[in-house]
Amino acid sequence: MSRGRVVVVGASLAGLRAAEGARKAGFEGRITLIGAEAHLPYDRPPLSKAYLDDVEPGAAPETPTFRTEEVLRDELGVELLLGAPATKLDTTGKAVLIGDQAVEYDAAVIATGATARQLPGAEGLAGVHTLRTLDDAVAVRAALDAGARTVVIGAGFIGSEVASGARKRGLDVTVIEASPTPLVRAVGEAMGAACASLHHRNGTDLRCGVGVTGLEGDGRVERVLLSDGSTLDADLVVVGVGAVPATDWLADSGLRLDNGIVCDATLFTGAEGVYAAGDVARWHNPLFDRSMRLEHWTSAAEQGAIAARNALDPASAKPYETVPYFWSDWYDSRIQFVGVPQADEVQVVDGDLERDGRCVALYREGDRLVGALTVNGQSVIMKYRGLIMKRASWADALAFAEKRRAPAVVSAR
Numbered sequence: 323m324s325r326g327r328v329v330v331v332g333a334s335l336a337g338l339r340a341a342e343g344a345r346k347a348g349f350e351g352r353i354t355l356i357g358a359e360a361h362l363p364y365d366r367p368p369l370s371k372a373y374l375d376d377v378e379p380g381a382a383p384e385t386p387t388f389r390t391e392e393v394l395r396d397e398l399g400v401e402l403l404l405g406a407p408a409t410k411l412d413t414t415g416k417a418v419l420i421g422d423q424a425v426e427y428d429a430a431v432i433a434t435g436a437t438a439r440q441l442p443g444a445e446g447l448a449g450v451h452t453l454r455t456l457d458d459a460v461a462v463r464a465a466l467d468a469g470a471r472t473v474v475i476g477a478g479f480i481g482s483e484v485a486s487g488a489r490k491r492g493l494d495v496t497v498i499e500a501s502p503t504p505l506v507r508a509v510g511e512a513m514g515a516a517c518a519s520l521h522h523r524n525g526t527d528l529r530c531g532v533g534v535t536g537l538e539g540d541g542r543v544e545r546v547l548l549s550d551g552s553t554l555d556a557d558l559v560v561v562g563v564g565a566v567p568a569t570d571w572l573a574d575s576g577l578r579l580d581n582g583i584v585c586d587a588t589l590f591t592g593a594e595g596v597y598a599a600g601d602v603a604r605w606h607n608p609l610f611d612r613s614m615r616l617e618h619w620t621s622a623a624e625q626g627a628i629a630a631r632n633a634l635d636p637a638s639a640k641p642y643e644t645v646p647y648f649w650s651d652w653y654d655s656r657i658q659f660v661g662v663p664q665a666d667e668v669q670v671v672d673g674d675l676e677r678d679g680r681c682v683a684l685y686r687e688g689d690r691l692v693g694a695l696t697v698n699g700q701s702v703i704m705k706y707r708g709l710i711m712k713r714a715s716w717a718d719a720l721a722f723a724e725k726r727r728a729p730a731v732v733s734a735r
């Protein structure tokens with residue numbers, strides 16, 4: 323299809339890449355980008371990193387907008403419908419509804435992402451925030467600028483980055499984690515514990531195996547009550563307990579929803595002309611022969627472009643096959659992970675996080691390398707991604723690690 327109308331729902335990373343991907347594929351028709359937020363598409367990773375800690379207190383941090391309105395409108399030829407949440411998808415009439423307004427499509431890409439999970443009972447209490455949107459980041463940053471005593475609920479990646487930002491400003495911060503070890507689902511138990519040591523080393527009070535039983539305050543949060551009977555004074559509480567795919571508006575669309583929009587390997591939803599991309603999409607990844615829904619920047623960007631191309635030319639649709647990749651910045655360390663963390667064995671093959679501040683760990687399933695984690699291993703992580711992509715054996719991965727191992731530092735007298 324080179325003419326007609328493509329409608330993209332969700333004006334963020336995957337949605338923008340879908341619009342760009344459609345143009346790159348030679349599409350000359352109308353592209354309409356529908357977004358619930360009033361903002362132009364912006365980048366989320368900086369919101370928990372540079373946006374919180376890189377700027378002088380009080381100075382206005384730069385908004386991480388991807389493209390100006392002029393570029394989107396004049397160069398990319400995109401019609402923007404912002405501040406306009408889609409309320410319904412009519413796959414029979416081939417239209418996205420925004421309230422009473424019907425936006426008809428020939429092809430559609432759904433990229434509505436995920437929304438932050440809230441803490442029940444915290445509604446209406448000032449000083450309690452999630453961190454998913456630019457508006458959330460503005461509020462969290464203002465509280466940090468004011469020197470807030472900070473409590474983070476959940477020692478996942480975003481919560482840990484907020485803790486890093488608070489510590490870089492010299493603020494007291496406590497992270498509460500209900501599981502005995504953080505990041506078990508993301509990187510496995512052993513490496514989750516290793517990453518947690520970064521908190522200890524940087525003066526963050528990390529408390530694992532403790533739940534939050536309540537928040538107290540007169541209109542504004544003042545205290546966090548914990549399941550071990552203790553209490554923490556707080557001016558800022560950041561809730562980092564995960565995200566849920568934004569599919570409520572699709573409830574009666576007929577699309578298959580199961581922790582995301584269920585798609586085949588080409589990101590096709592099963593409804594004519596409708597593809598999904600990014601954090602909202604659960605698709606079959608042929609490389610691992612399993613269904614996945616990722617909340618990673620790289621896959622959201624890649625899926626946006628592929629979903630658009632496939633939507634324009636379903637007859638030659640290509641599968642999206644990938645080795646998942648994400649990074650996270652804690653204090654002065656970069657954590658990077660490729661592949662999947664479900665493994666029969668995890669082996670640290672280079673470095674020691676506590677001793678050297680860096681490490682490489684490999685993940686084995688059967689006789690195959692399926693994952694790799696590095697802390698401050700930027701020069702090597704993509705090599706492991708390549709090995710996983712090539713379906714390298716465990717023996718080959720260990721041999722490669724042996725060759726790449728940084729020589730031990732021997733002190734001479």
Ligand code: FAD
Binds near residue numbers: 333335358369455600
């Ligand atoms: P989203 O970015 O969630 O965008 C979806 C958009 O759709 C939103 O703007 C939403 O308002 C809109 N929308 C929702 N419902 C509707 C509707 N009904 N109608 C219209 N619009 C709708 N990943 C990494 O790999 N590394 C990192 O370091 C990293 N850091 C992160 C830090 C933060 C603070 C956050 C929040 C995420 C981070 N991520 C990181 C994850 C990464 O940003 C996401 O994977 C990526 O943003 C997903 O893009 P998306 O377009 O699929 O969804």
